[in-house]
Amino acid sequence: MAPKIFIDGEAGTTGLQIRERLATRRDIEILSIPAESRKDKAVRAELLNAADIAILCLPDEAAKESVSLISNDTTRVIDASTAYRVAEGWAYGFPEMSKDQADVIAKAKRVANPGCWPQGAIATLRPLVEAGLVAADYPVTVHGISGYSGGGRSMIEDYQAKGEDAPEYMPYGLTFNHKHLPELKAYAKLSRVPLFQPIVGNFAQGMVVSVPLQLSVLPTIPKGAELHAAIADYYAGRKGGFVEVAPFDNPERTPELNPEIYNNTNRMRLHVFANDDKAQAMLVAVYDNLGKGASGAAVQNMDLMLGA
Numbered sequence: 666m667a668p669k670i671f672i673d674g675e676a677g678t679t680g681l682q683i684r685e686r687l688a689t690r691r692d693i694e695i696l697s698i699p700a701e702s703r704k705d706k707a708v709r710a711e712l713l714n715a716a717d718i719a720i721l722c723l724p725d726e727a728a729k730e731s732v733s734l735i736s737n738d739t740t741r742v743i744d745a746s747t748a749y750r751v752a753e754g755w756a757y758g759f760p761e762m763s764k765d766q767a768d769v770i771a772k773a774k775r776v777a778n779p780g781c782w783p784q785g786a787i788a789t790l791r792p793l794v795e796a797g798l799v800a801a802d803y804p805v806t807v808h809g810i811s812g813y814s815g816g817g818r819s820m821i822e823d824y825q826a827k828g829e830d831a832p833e834y835m836p837y838g839l840t841f842n843h844k845h846l847p848e849l850k851a852y853a854k855l856s857r858v859p860l861f862q863p864i865v866g867n868f869a870q871g872m873v874v875s876v877p878l879q880l881s882v883l884p885t886i887p888k889g890a891e892l893h894a895a896i897a898d899y900y901a902g903r904k905g906g907f908v909e910v911a912p913f914d915n916p917e918r919t920p921e922l923n924p925e926i927y928n929n930t931n932r933m934r935l936h937v938f939a940n941d942d943k944a945q946a947m948l949v950a951v952y953d954n955l956g957k958g959a960s961g962a963a964v965q966n967m968d969l970m971l972g973a
């Protein structure tokens with residue numbers, strides 16, 4: 666029998682994109698909730714308990730409610746919200762993050778899908794921290810730009826309603842308390858909370874996440890090529906992964922840093938730029954906030970859990 670998948674929140678931004686990605690799949694059965702019942706606890710409870718895998722595409726509180734409505738021992742969960750990303754008993758749903766993480770996810774009953782922002786910074790920083798090239802207590806700064814779909818249905822409606830009057834460039838997170846900080850610190854293996862300052866751009870989808878590095882403050886100053894080699898080695902030979910590393914190159918500018926180029930794919934491409942004379946570098950990840958940043962990652966995790 667085909668495994669049953671229930672997307673709780675299937676009418677939202679992330680849920681809809683998961684549905685689209687699964688629309689042609691014949692190896693799974695989608696349990697769909699009638700639109701008028703989508704917030705009805707009893708109907709949700711029934712579908713949650715009937716599912717082999719429930720994918721939660723809900724605000725944090727509603728995701729916690731869904732988990733509490735599961736009364737059996739068989740339904741496995743992928744949660745797209747922030748609720749469980751550093752919680753005990755939950756596997757972090759970034760399969761490429763380490764050599765064994767895909768196996769951990771494949772066996773897990775509870776998987777927390779990563780936040781869109783942290784994934785790019787974890788992908789570039791973790792290999793360097795593990796290799797000892799960037800100290801765990803280095804005062805990391807992360808910044809980036811995301812399309813407005815990152816803010817879900819309400820932000821999409823707001824940008825679309827404003828049309829040409831919508832802001833082209835809107836920095837936020839200015840209290841430096843973004844909800845992604847705990848997972849970013851934990852899975853990049855940092856001992857200090859990073860400074861994270863994101864931006865929303867007036868485009869729907871896609872993102873660029875950057876980590877500038879002042880290498881001169883490190884006890885041993887690595888060259889740009891060493892940073893690149895460590896990152897490239899880290900992801901080399903990972904079967905079925907979606908993280909790729911661009912060749913080491915030092916252009917003044919490049920069209921590869923267009924946030925929209927991997928839209929509607931699950932790709933994440935990493936870049937290292939450096940000036941060895943100045944002991945400066947910048948790590949950059951480019952991907953789709955709704956692909957590897959959300960819905961694509963959820964489908965990747967579902968496939969791992971199904972052994973597909």
Ligand SMILES: NC(=O)C1=CN([C@@H]2O[C@H](COP(=O)(O)OP(=O)(O)OC[C@H]3O[C@@H](n4cnc5c(N)ncnc54)[C@H](OP(=O)(O)O)[C@@H]3O)[C@@H](O)[C@H]2O)C=CC1
Binds near residue numbers: 676747781816817959
């Ligand atoms: N957009 C993105 O790029 C990413 C989003 N996420 C996370 O994924 C989750 C979903 O986000 P997103 O799809 O953007 O958000 P949306 O606001 O687009 O969708 C959320 C959906 O959940 C529904 N919902 C709200 N409360 C309940 C409830 N109690 N019971 C059932 N359904 C409910 C909403 O209905 P209604 O609109 O009628 O309230 C809406 O359809 C969030 O936790 C978000 O933080 C994670 C990574 C990236």
Ligand SMILES: CC(=O)N[C@@H](CCC(=O)OP(=O)(O)O)C(=O)O
Binds near residue numbers: 747814816845865
């Ligand atoms: C542009 C924008 O507003 N983006 C969202 C992040 C979206 C995301 O990653 O979702 P989670 O909330 O589930 O982590 C934000 O910064 O809060």
